Amino acid sequence: xxxxxxxxxxxxxxxVSIIDIANSVGTPFYCYSANSIIDRYNQLKxxxxxxxxxxxxxxxxxxxxxxxxxxxxxxxxxxxxxxxELERAIKANIPPQKxxxxxxxxxxxxxxxxxxxxxxxxxxxxxxxxxxxNIIADEMGKIAPVSLRINPNVDAKTHKKITTGTSENxxxxxxxxxxxxxxxxxxxxxxxxxxxxMHIGSQIIDLEPYDNAFALLKNLVIDLKAKGHRISHIxxxxxxxxxxxxxxKEPDIDAYAKIVRSHLSNLxxxxxxxxxxxxxxxxxxxxTKVEYIKHGENKDFVIVNAGMNDLLRxxxxxxxxxxxxxxxxxxxxxxxxxxxxxxxxxxxYLAQSRTLPKAKQGDLLAIxxxxxxxxxxxxxxxxxxxxxxxxxxxxxxxxxxxxxxxEDLIALDSVPSWI
Ligand code: LLP
Numbered sequence: 001x002x003x004x005x006x007x008x009x010x011x012x013x014x015x016v017s018i019i020d021i022a023n024s025v026g027t028p029f030y031c032y033s034a035n036s037i038i039d040r041y042n043q044l045k046x047x048x049x050x051x052x053x054x055x056x057x058x059x060x061x062x063x064x065x066x067x068x069x070x071x072x073x074x075x076x077x078x079x080x081x082x083x084x085e086l087e088r089a090i091k092a093n094i095p096p097q098k099x100x101x102x103x104x105x106x107x108x109x110x111x112x113x114x115x116x117x118x119x120x121x122x123x124x125x126x127x128x129x130x131x132x133x134n135i136i137a138d139e140m141g142k143i144a145p146v147s148l149r150i151n152p153n154v155d156a157k158t159h160k161k162i163t164t165g166t167s168e169n170x171x172x173x174x175x176x177x178x179x180x181x182x183x184x185x186x187x188x189x190x191x192x193x194x195x196x197x198m199h200i201g202s203q204i205i206d207l208e209p210y211d212n213a214f215a216l217l218k219n220l221v222i223d224l225k226a227k228g229h230r231i232s233h234i235x236x237x238x239x240x241x242x243x244x245x246x247x248x249k250e251p252d253i254d255a256y257a258k259i260v261r262s263h264l265s266n267l268x269x270x271x272x273x274x275x276x277x278x279x280x281x282x283x284x285x286x287x288t289k290v291e292y293i294k295h296g297e298n299k300d301f302v303i304v305n306a307g308m309n310d311l312l313r314x315x316x317x318x319x320x321x322x323x324x325x326x327x328x329x330x331x332x333x334x335x336x337x338x339x340x341x342x343x344x345x346x347x348x349y350l351a352q353s354r355t356l357p358k359a360k361q362g363d364l365l366a367i368x369x370x371x372x373x374x375x376x377x378x379x380x381x382x383x384x385x386x387x388x389x390x391x392x393x394x395x396x397x398x399x400x401x402x403x404x405x406x407e408d409l410i411a412l413d414s415v416p417s418w419i
Contacts, residue, residue, distance in 0.1 A: 003033035004285060004368070009328040011366055015395040018287055018326045022364055025388050025399060027289040028306035030375045032062075032400075034070055034393035036283035037371075041074045044275060047257035052270040054120075056100045058238045059085050061276030061372035062284070066391050066400035068092035071279070077120070079238070079274040083110045090117065100235065100272060102149070102199070104129075104170055111136050115144055121272075122146045123197045123235065125172055127181060130188065137190035146185060147195035147235055150175050150220065154213045156201030156239065159317045165200030165213060172198070178220055182229050193229055196221060199237025199274060207251055207259055210236075214263040221267050234264050235272035242281040244369045245322045253278075277372040284371020286311050287326065288350075290363045291342070300337040302359050307341025308348040309381040311367060311374050315347040323350065325357045326364035332357040339365070343382050375401070380409055 003014050011018045013033050021031060044055060056077040059068060063085060068078070069092045077098025078089040089099055099119040101110075104126065111133055114122065124130050124146050137144040151172030154165050164171040173181055178196075185193045200213050217234065224231050243250040264271065288306035313319040323339055325332075335358045339351040350367055359365065375389055385404035390397050 003036035003039075003283065004366070006328050009330075011324060011326045011328070013285070013392040013397070016392045016397050018285075018364065018366065021390055021392075021397055022287060022289075022326075025390060026403065027287055027364065028304075028310055028387045029287050029403075030284055030370065030387065030389040031287055031397075032067065032280070032284040032371055032389065032391050034391055037067065037070060037280055038074060040279045040283065041071065041076065043253055044273070044279070047253045048260075048271065048273070051261070051265055054098060054233075054270065054272045056098065056235075056272055056274050057279060058274045058276030059089060060376065062280045062374070063088050063376055064389055064400050065092055066389075066398075067280065068094065070391075079276075080119075083107075083113055086110070086114055086117070086119075096120070100274065102197075102274070106133075108132065108136060112140065115140055115142050120145065121195055121233070121235075123149045125149050127173075127184070130181065130185065130191065134188040134190045143190055143192050145194045146191050147193070147197040147233070148173055148178060148181055148185075149197040149199065150178055150217065152198060152200065152213045152216045154200055154209050154216070156204050156209045157206050158201045158203050158239075158241070159319075161317055162202040163200075164202075165198070165209075175216055175220060179223065179227065182224055182227070186229065193231065195233035195235055195269075195272070196224070196231055197235035197237065197272075199235075200239060202239045202277065203241040204239045205241040205249075205251055207256060210256065211259050211263075214259060218263040218267065221264075221269065225267075231267075231269060233270045233272055234267065235274065236260055236264070238274040238276050238278070240275060240278040242277055242369060242372075244281075245320050279372075281372035282369050284369075284374060286367040286370040286374060288365050288367065290359050290361055290365065292361060293359065299353075300335060302335075302337045302339045302356075302365075304339060304341060304350065304365060306350065306367070306387070307343040307382070307384065308345065309343060309379045309384050310341070310387055311350060311370055312377045312379075313373060314350050314352075321350065321370060322368040323354060323356055324366045324368060325359065326366055329357065334358060343384075380404070383409060385409055
């Protein structure tokens with residue numbers, strides 16, 4: 001089911017017209033569908049029904065408090081990677097017992113705060129981190145629950161910047177070293193190994209790399225248990241891809257669950273899932289307005305009021321996002337153009353060489369599949385304030401992040417008295 005659809009030739013989010021939102025909040029803005037997120041969460045839950053399973057939402061995908069609260073209400077936990085994410089998760093009423101702390105560079109301050117709150121598990125990524133956590137836990141009189149993140153050296157067949165499970169990547173610990181490091185944990189008085197973890201990359205469409213990685217994970221769990229390590233959960237990470245374009249097919253959630261089950265369901269362990277994009281990616285769009293049509297020497301440009309500072313994915317990962325006209329006109333002539341923003345960089349584009357219905361000044365365009373890694377990766381380059389986020393449910397919408405003001409930006413700076 002799609003939650004963004006045309007009704008009387010106008011794009012709607014659920015039952016709300018995008019034009020009505022634009023008239024109320026101005027452009028550009030992000031717009032999310034609450035029912036889409038709830039629906040995805042339930043689909044995931046039912047794909048894993050019968051298995052004791054924690055869905056730890058990878059909140060880096062979209063960490064707006066409203067989105068977190070919505071998922072918390074459905075029962076989700078969180079996969080976090082920073083103090084900021086930890087505090088956001090707590091503020092959204094995600095219980096610490098459902099929080100998994102991932103990331104290669106956890107600071108002392110972050111480890112202390114997470115220990116103080118009793119998060120469910122620290123996913124360790126290096127021996128140096130293991131040593132640091134053991135010392136901090138000792139100082140605090142605590143035993144820290146940990147997993148090792150295993151790097152299986154499996155190519156996830158995704159974009160090179162979002163591949164994480166090969167030996168070229170900074171993530172995890174080689175599966176060859178796992179046994180030795182679990183021994184080290186067993187000999188660290190302030191650590192206890194409760195699980196094992198793996199995350200091989202993001203926007204994974206071909207399920208085969210999962211199959212290979214989870215087979216390896218299964219063997220490791222069996223070996224670890226045989227050596228007396230009490231592994232009670234298996235964290236399979238996130239990474240499941242979505243269709244970004246109309247022609248694309250996304251992996252079947254039940255097929256993914258089947259692979260997980262086939263390798264990991266009979267090991268007497270609970271499962272942890274860390275989905276990010278799959279839950280929220282197609283639940284959001286970026287709405288922008290056409291400022292100018294420019295006929296260049298070699299090609300045409302549709303210049304819009306959203307730029308790479310608002311949505312970085314096209315230029316950073318050559319990512320494709322479908323672009324729809326908010327007002328649909330039957331039989332309208334097409335144009336072929338680059339859709340570009342106002343930023344002073346040639347990399348500032350939302351799409352290149354795209355065929356779309358002939359656009360004109362003032363038209364609204366919707367950049368699809370922008371619910372994950374959109375607003376969270378936005379910046380203020382060219383002193384462009386961060387844009388608002390809106391959440392739709394059924395027939396109403398609310399602003400869940402206000403538009404930043406230029407004064408907000410200026411107020412962060414200070415000028416030394418000697419200037
Ligand atoms: N768990 C860990 C440890 C991760 O590092 C990530 C994502 C996830 C879970 C969630 O992955 P997902 O299910 O969303 O694929 N900015 C990039 C994506 C970076 C993903 C980083 N790690 C993009 O826009 O494509």
